[in-house]
Amino acid sequence: MDYTTKDVHMLRMSETLELELSAGQSSKPEPKRGLHPPALFQPNLPIQDPAQAQPQTQVELQRWPTQRLEESDLEIQHPNERTKPTWIQRSCTLSLFILVFCLCAVFLGMVYYIYYSPHQGNGNQEILVIPCDSPACQRASVNLSMSADPFTHPCDYFLFSCRPNRPSPDVTGPQREKSRRDLKEKRTRDRKTELLQYLRKILESNDGLASSAVQKAKVFYRTCLDTKSLDMAGVEPFLALIHKLQLGGWPVSGQWNQTDFNSTLSTLMRDYATFPFFNVYVGEDPTDTAAKRNKRYIQIDQPDFLIPIEWNNETEKSQVTREMLLPFLALCERYLELLGASPGSGMIHVGAFISLSSELAVAAAPLSHRRSKGQLYQRFTIKELQHEAPAIDWLGCLQAAFHSQPLFEDDHILLHNLPYIVQMSHIISHWMTRHELRTSGPLHTFMVLNLLHTLLLALDSRFLDTAANLSVALGDPRARQRSLHSKTNALSEPFATAPRWKRCVLETERGFDGVLAHLFREDAASGAAEELSENILSSFKSHLHELKWNDKKTLQFVMNKVQSVTPRIVRPKENTTEAELDLLYSEVSISTHSFFSNYLQLLSFLQKRHSRLLHANSDDTDICSLLQSLSVTISLLGNELIIPMGMFIPPLFHPTYPRAMNYGVMGFLLAKDLLHLFLPDIHSKSATVGALGQCVWSHYLTVTNKDSEGLLLPAAQQQEVWLQYSALQIARKAYQKSLKKHPSDTSISGFSGTRLFLMTFSQVTCDADQYHHLMPLEPSFLITTLCAKSHLCPTNLQCPKTTQRRLPHGC
Structure with a gap:
């Protein structure tokens, strides 16, 4: 054709x-099936120039x-x-x-x-069709609705103070002032308190089918709260105890059979876990080789002193000041008055007690000083220790404290302050040879008052009230930590000033940690916690490379240190059964009426359990793990980064929460802990730290309408501002990383994504770590600085009060 x-x-x-x-058609790739993360979290893809394609x-x-x-x-x-x-x-x-x-x-x-x-879009209009409706999310929704929203109250939300010494700006209106007080009270519940509240809820729950060990723990806690019974018993239980044959009375009461010094000391160590002149516990030697890593040793350290002392950096010695001594003198007088001592005889015993306490205390030194002097983990045999400090019958006292295990003169122990141990021996020998004080028994009185302090919680409430008055009189919380109220653990605040329920939870956790850890394990969200920890650690490592280091060697050193550690979330031993716990606590007899006798049972049980720790095949080898799992901060143990399961509890964390909420709260706290742990002196190693810290501070001064001229933050405060701002950035990047891997997330109260992340961060409870006093502004203000870079936030935060002023760009 x-x-x-x-x-x-x-x-x-x-x-x-x-x-x-x-x-x-061929120039556009076929879209992948499934859901994709929003554009906010997508990496920027290179765009081809049309001129090159034509x-x-x-x-x-x-x-x-x-x-x-x-x-x-x-x-x-x-x-x-x-x-x-x-x-x-x-x-x-x-x-x-x-x-x-x-x-x-x-x-x-x-x-x-x-x-x-x-x-996407305006964060104020975020509505997600998949809300979180779990019970935990419902409670979180209520808390969120009662809290200030930084995106609707940009002028106020960052001005609430966690620290009483920082005055809040003047406000008008009684309702607004009440709102601020309520929010401040809510935010002062730090993560230590949140864990104690969580354990409290477990102890106060009713379970008729609970095992024997669980029932004993709950009865112990309930009798601890029964202060009425303690007040009715008065001082008689304590006086009856010290007049037992083993203790032989004491001179203050006029009944003392002048018992042997070392015999009385052995009894206190064995039966009442009381160590007046030195501390004794069991632990590993970190200097051991890997082959000997599981071997545990008796460790001997300086004691927790009753008398308040402070460290003088110039003289490098401890000292007792007049300002601290006067309220302590009043405390001792009150104690003896409550124990029935006459005013005349009481002053003689008080004077000797304070004099002996002062001599011992000034021989002590803080941990940092001892570490710098190489005084930690010094190895001696018991025989060598006897030669260095002959006033103490070391083999006899240690055999009494660890009576379930045989001890010999050639066994090794670890000392943590040999100069103190030697000086303590000299002081005791001197007081033993003072014939004019033989009848007053100052050494015996010293031991009895230490026993009184051990049993403080189980005594008439007047004793605890007296101790609390000393805390108020001392004023400085750091002084209180160094003084009478050193009876604390990883969860506690100064013991005498804590609420009664908190003291009871602490003591129940100390004695029944295995039971609480077993109950805690049933609610533990290990999978979600591990994922969050891995993402935070990954973002933390990336953040280190973004700093401008003064030299590459420093960066390499820090990176090698970080890369060498292996993160491990510590959780209670999973194969511990209720039957095993019942067997472990079968030797503990708990009364439903007498907390004093229950407390004595607890002290005896604790010492027996610590004694068994010396045995390599002990059933209590998981004790350290239990204590770590109920902690609230991370730590380094050799090359292991210990992340305790106790950090991941409501309301700070829950597996059903939207990830934005978990990362905004627990992600920030974990990142902050990592920065403090690995970069304690970062200010001197990177110019970025000072520059960014000062930038955030200048932004704060501008927003709050304060004069910024000449206001330069000290280096320590610049570092803390940088550190917490970096922790927020690390948490945000980790959250974005989690979204790339699992794009879906839920919402609370209609909020989701970046907005929910920042809202929950603004409600992070005041974290009372040892650095919080260095933070010159509220951590929640960091949102304002972050949102100065408008592309990072759902909306750009601006306070109307500062619209007339030129705001700086984001730092």
């Missing part, structure tokens, strides 16, 4: 049109039509076949494909809009 030029031209036009459609298209359009025409000529040579032209068939197929493609695109677009539109 002959074709005209017009027919050929029309055929070429159709093929060209088909090619253009095919080229347009020549290739032109060449294809010039070459392919000719080739298509040649192929068509071959097909036209068969006139007997009555079929539709090929270009018509291909056009129909292409049209059908375009139609299907459009329908799929519309469907995926609708799914994307439904699930991910809340992450």
Whole structure:
């Protein structure tokens, strides 16, 4: 069949049109199936310059039509076949494909809009159709609705103070002032208190089918709260105890059979876990090789002194000041008055007690000083220790304290302050030879008052009230920590000033930690906690590379240290059964009426359990793990980064929370702990720290309408501001990383994504770590600085009060 030029031209036009459609289709990759994270969390992809793509298209359009025409000529040579032209068939197929493609695109677009539109646009209008409706989320929703929202109250939310010594700005209106007080009270519950509240809830729950060990723990806690019974008993239980045959009375009461010094000391150590002149416990030697890592030693350290002391950095000696001594003198007088001592005789015993306490206390030194002097983990045999400090019968006292295990003179022990131990021996020998004090028994009185302090919680409430008065009189919380109220653990505040319920939880946890850890394990969300920890640690490592280090060696040293550690979330031993716990606590007899006798049972049980720790195959080898799992801060143990399970409890963390909430609270706290742990002196190693810390401070001064001229933060405060701002950035990046891996997330109260992350961060409870006094501004203000970079936040925070002033850009 002959074709005209017009027919050929029309055929070429159709093929060209088909090619253009095919080229347009091939230039766009087929979208992957499934849901995609919102654009806010997508990496920036390079965009090809159109000018570079154009020549290739032109060449294809010039070459392919000719080739298509040649192929068509071959097909036209068969006139007997009555079929539709090929270009018509291909056009129909292409049209059908375009139609299907459009329908799929519309469907995926609708799914994307439904699930991910809340992450985009104005954060004030975020509404997610998949809310979290778990009981934990419902409680969190109530708390969130009662808290200030930084995006609706940008002038106020960062001004509430966690520290009483920082005055809040003047406000007007009684309702507004009440709101501030309520919020401040809510925020002062730090993560230590949150864990204690969590344990309290466990102890106060009613479970008629609970095991014997669980019931004993709950009865112990309930009798501890029964102060009415303690007050009715008065001082008689304590006086009856010290007049037992083993203790032989004491001179203050006029009944003392002048018992042997070392015999009385052995009894206190064995039966009442009381160590007046030195501390004794069991632990590993970190200097051991890996092959000996599981071996445990008796450790001997300086004691927790009753008398308040402070360290003088210039003289490098401890000292007792007059300001601290006067309230302590009043405390001792009150104690003896409550114990029935006459005013005349009481002053003689008080004077001797304070004099002996002062001599011992000034021989002590803080941990940092002893570490710098290499005085930790010094190895001696018991025989060598006896030669260094002969006033103490070391083998006899240690055999009494660890009576379930045989001890010999050649056994090794570890000392943590040899100069103190030697000086203590000299002081005791001197007081033993003072004949004028023989009848008053100052050494015996010293031991009895230490026993009184051990039993403080189980005594008439007047004793604890007296101790609390000393805390108030001392005023300085750091002095209180160094003084009488050193009876603390990883969870506690100064013991005498804590609420009664908190003291009772602490003591129950100390004695029944295995039971509480077993109950805690049932609610532990280990999977979600591990994922959060891994993402935070990964973002932390990335953040280190973003700093401008003073030299590469410092960066390499820090990175090697970080890379060498292995994170481990410490949780209670999973194979511990209720039957095993019942057997462990079978030797403890708990009364439903007498907390004093219950407390004596607890002290005896604790000492027996610590004694068994010396045995390599002891059933209590998991004790350290139990204590670590109920802690609230991370630590380093060799090359292991210990992350306690006790950190991951409501309301700070819950596996059903939206990840934005978990990362905004616990992610920030964990990142802050990592920075403090690995970068304690980062200010001197990176210029970024001081510059960014001062930038945030300048932003704060501008927003709060304060004069910023000449206000330069000290280096320590610059570092703390940088550190907490960096912790917020690390947590935010870790949250974005989690979204890339698992794009879906839930919401609370209609809030989700970045807005929920920042809202929950603004409600982070005041974290009373040892550095919080260095923070010159509220941590929640960091949101304002972060949001100065508007692309990082759902909306740019600006306080109307500062709109007339030029705000700095984000730091």
